[in-house]
Amino acid sequence: MQLLPASHNHHGSHGHAAGHSHEPGHEHGQGHDDAGHIHIRGPAVSGRTVILQQKVLAKNDELAQRSREWLRSRGVLAVNLMSSPGAGKTTLLERTARELAGKLSLSVIEGDQETALDGRRIQAAGAAVVQINTGAGCHLDAAMVAEGLRALDPPSGAIVVIENVGNLVCPALFDLGEEAKVVISSVTEGDDKPVKYPNMFRQADLVLVNKIDLLPYVDFDVRSHAAELRRVSPGALMVQLSATTGQGIQTWYDWLRRRAPAPHE
Amino acid sequence: MHELAITEGVIDAVTGRLPGARITCVRLEIGALSGVVADSVRFCFDLVTEGTDLQGARLEITEPAGRCKCRICGSEFEPDGPILLCPCGSPDISVLTGQDLKITSVMVA
Numbered sequence: 001m002q003l004l005p006a007s008h009n010h011h012g013s014h015g016h017a018a019g020h021s022h023e024p025g026h027e028h029g030q031g032h033d034d035a036g037h038i039h040i041r042g043p044a045v046s047g048r049t050v051i052l053q054q055k056v057l058a059k060n061d062e063l064a065q066r067s068r069e070w071l072r073s074r075g076v077l078a079v080n081l082m083s084s085p086g087a088g089k090t091t092l093l094e095r096t097a098r099e100l101a102g103k104l105s106l107s108v109i110e111g112d113q114e115t116a117l118d119g120r121r122i123q124a125a126g127a128a129v130v131q132i133n134t135g136a137g138c139h140l141d142a143a144m145v146a147e148g149l150r151a152l153d154p155p156s157g158a159i160v161v162i163e164n165v166g167n168l169v170c171p172a173l174f175d176l177g178e179e180a181k182v183v184i185s186s187v188t189e190g191d192d193k194p195v196k197y198p199n200m201f202r203q204a205d206l207v208l209v210n211k212i213d214l215l216p217y218v219d220f221d222v223r224s225h226a227a228e229l230r231r232v233s234p235g236a237l238m239v240q241l242s243a244t245t246g247q248g249i250q251t252w253y254d255w256l257r258r259r260a261p262a263p264h265e
Numbered sequence: 266m267h268e269l270a271i272t273e274g275v276i277d278a279v280t281g282r283l284p285g286a287r288i289t290c291v292r293l294e295i296g297a298l299s300g301v302v303a304d305s306v307r308f309c310f311d312l313v314t315e316g317t318d319l320q321g322a323r324l325e326i327t328e329p330a331g332r333c334k335c336r337i338c339g340s341e342f343e344p345d346g347p348i349l350l351c352p353c354g355s356p357d358i359s360v361l362t363g364q365d366l367k368i369t370s371v372m373v374a
Contacts, residue, residue, distance in 0.1 A: 047289045047372040052282060056274045056293075056366045059281075139267055170267035173300050198347045199300040231348060234357045 060174055063142035067149060067177030075156040075261040078149075080176050082200065083184035084193075085166030088210040090118045092184065092243040092252075093161060097127035099246075100253060104260060105158035109148040111140040111165045118163070128152060139170040142177060149177075157263030159256055168197040180259065186210040187220035194229040201229060204236045206255060213242040268305035271366070272313050275306075279371055280318055290323040290372035298331040298347070298363040322371075331363025 055061065071078050083089050090110075097106050107128040110119040119131030130148040132140065145162055154160050162178060164171040183204040185193050188211055194201040201207065207229055209222065226238055239255070241248035279288060291310075295303045303326045314320050334341050335351035335358050342352055349358050 047374045049370050049372050050283065051370045052279070052368045053370075054278055054282065054368045056271055056278060056368060059274065059277065137270065139270070141270070169300075170270075173267055173271075195348055198349070202349075231350060231356045 057173070057175075060142045063146055064175035064177040067142060067146050068179070070149070071160070071177060071179075074154070075264045076154045076158050076160055077180075077259050077261050078160045078162060078176070078178040079256075079259075080162050080164060080171075080178035080181045081184070082164045082168070082171045082181065083166060083186070084168050084189060087166070087184040087186040087189065088243045089163050089166070089184055090121055092208070092210065093122050093127070093163060094125040095243050095246065095249065096161075096253070096256075097122055097125035099249075100256075101126045104257065105155055107152050107154045107158055107160045109140075109145060109152065109160060109162045111144070111163055113137070113165060128154075134165055138165055138167050139174050140164050140176060141174050145176040155263070157261055159260055168193070168200045172197075172200040172203060180205040182206045182208060184208045184210050185225065187212060187214055187218050187222075189220075191220045191222070191225035192228055194225065194232050198232040201232045201236070204233055207233075207236050207238045208252060209238060209240045210243055212240045212247060213245045268301060269309050269313070271301055272306050272309040275310075275368060276313055276317055276319055278368055283318075283371065283373065286318060287374035288319045288322045288371050289374045290325065291319065292325045292327070292369045292371065294327050294329060294365055294367050294369050296329050296331065296363040296365045298344070298349075298360060299366040301366055303328055327369075329363055329365070332361040333358045334361055 081089055093108055100106060108122050110122060110129055110131045111134060112118055112131070113134055115133070116131040119129045123129045130151045132144050132148055134140065134144070140162065149160065152160065162176055181203050183200060185207060187209065190196070209225060222240060229236055229238055239248065239251045241252055243249065275291065275293065279291065293306070295301050295306065307324060307326065310324050314322060331344050332341060333344050333349055333351070335353060335355050337355040337357055338351060338353040340351065340353065341361070344350070349360065350356055351358055
């Protein structure tokens, strides 16, 4: 936790998200060692120690890898599309499905906490859709996507866009079996999003800056966004577009087409 | 709050490896660059272990610091917060350690 006094400009100071906020009541066991802090809670215990050395997300990662291999063997490209809620994921996919109809086989796995509203929008635009509702969940995981892929049964040469739950935090941790991660930033959000959500932007292969038709009306500095993005992900490609007017959208289509696998014979 | 799913993943992994065992202690390693907040896992732990073989187990979490190497100047450094910038100013770095999220060991009654 970090308290920022009102009168001070704390530019450059960092948050303490991954750090250690010690609330009262936290017992500090062996104190500090080279491996970092050790936090212990609960009564002293006895028993036999069993070494596991197991990644917590091992099951997810294994399922994701299985999906990845299945997709490759079929000649299908999967893209994990992520953003905060309202950045324009569904609008982008609607336009993409409409404008690439007949040129590219596009299928969508649509993740939302509740409702099939977005799935229906994309279906109306002409793409095959599987809607997944995560309920209490804040992200899609590899098991949900594997099930979605089975239901979609995408043909060879297809592109499957996995529209993740709108959230810039949780989806960053879960491999879904995709080949590429695309993150949308929109100009109605802050241009400092990349440094505020570094775990998300660090992994992005492509960052789409959406809603550029609104640039004259908002406080978003595209150059500053590009500089902030380079600080967390120097290799990410940034493309400016408007999913509403279609401005700049050709670059997104070219990016998809370049990656679309050649259909198997 | 992906920590809820993460903590459920811990229980699945432990009960999968040691079915039926009474677990009295779980030791986790949550790297400083793993994107997981240890305090949130701690908060979720009692809730999600209730009614499982891990109910009442003690939770020990170590949080190893992150370590990165700069691809431009070659120096190794411990990042100051989640923005991984080399002291030379370069963001072009590789992460050496601190991203792990794992169950190191458990104690069985």
